[in-house]
Amino acid sequence: MNDPAFARTRENGAEFGSIAASGKLLRTALGPMVFRAKDSKLTSRLVKVMGQIKNLDSVSARGARNVAEGLNSTSSTTILEGFDFNARATLGSVLNSIVSVDTATGAASIAAFNPLEQMRSPEGATHFSLQVGFLRIDFATGAYELAQSDKEVFALAHGMISPVLTPATVPTTTGTGMHFILIEFFQEVNGVPYLLNNGIFNVLNLLKIS
Template sequence: MAKFEGIFEIQGTMKGMTFYKSKDGLLIRAKGGVSKQRIKNDPAFQRTRENGSEFKHNSQMGQLLRQTVSPLLRLAKDYRVSSRLNRVMSQIKNLDTVSSRGERQVPIGIGTVDGKALLKGFDFNQNAAFLSVFRSPYSLDPVTGIFTVTDFQSEFHLRVPEGTTHASLSGAVLGIDFATRLYDTQYSNKVNFAIDTTLQTITLTPAALPTVTETQLFFLLIEFFQEINGVQYPLKNNSHNVLHILEVV
């Protein structure tokens, strides 16, 4: 796939090349190719079929994970989150050392220490990475799901976008079985505070523990607001909000 740069904006097909718009600008790709029927049946395309099968599986696993925290994801994501998460799922799938090529599975890969480490630390909004925004020590109890920050001063411990007057912290604990696609997401309380030097302790406690326990993920959401005449408005359509996977067990 190539990117087109020129003084004329072309869309459509010309001399076997298709020009089309994307969020990355005007792109070009060759028209046509090998028929679907040949790819499906020709032994020469066995590797292609294997790659396609695993690609589909990775996409399904990524979609499943996004679905589990959709209320949070609506508040903090970038437009590449699907492709970035699919790439991580592919890496996790590669850790399946027992299945045949073309049949490797995320549920097996995520059962490894390395598989969990690949998912831990994922930022759903790459434009607002947790480590660049949140600057305070914290504790997370993986048994209770309780997230705690002591001696927290928002003015010093958060890197806030221009125009921010308030912020909120909230969390979630997800229990998921990637093999059966069953999951249970439990959300915490939300703590809202002004951006100032007030010293405080913030505790986020999930409403309950997930009933699904195969794999557990712990999320933190940071939202930014601007207060006008006593009303807090999401800052710049939530584009600076953080959604981060703190831990995977």
């Protein structure tokens, strides 16, 4: 534990523990959203991304570099924005449209698109839902607050739609602002939409850092 020959090992271990905790905090903060759209390697993929952000920490001593300080670098935005929690269904592969975000309110606007022609959907799906989340998270203190919009359900049918989704509130806690979109697919049976169990085509994407 104190042998100077293993100083680098101890430093690396401390930083790995820190980035693993940061990834877990993010998953916890997203609550049920992340369980709707994730893959089996999400934890390891998040650790890798958090490690890249930790490496941007230019003020902490070696062994104490952390995600909270790394996020102060403008380069962290390019690492985080666009992260897909389900690598099997990325936003770009499922939805062929442009999503823009109002970082003040968390509202997300999707450019007009035809669901039947501009979405990749699983076999048997008849409907899909859209929901956005506005998260503020402080990786230094562990504090977070998530505001979500209502889910809006649309038919997988011809016709142009231009959805605008707005979170019910704006998070008031301090920390980094993160904006997410969740896409889920359903099958309608006798007028009732049922969530497809496999979730393989469900999307959870980090749209924007603010």
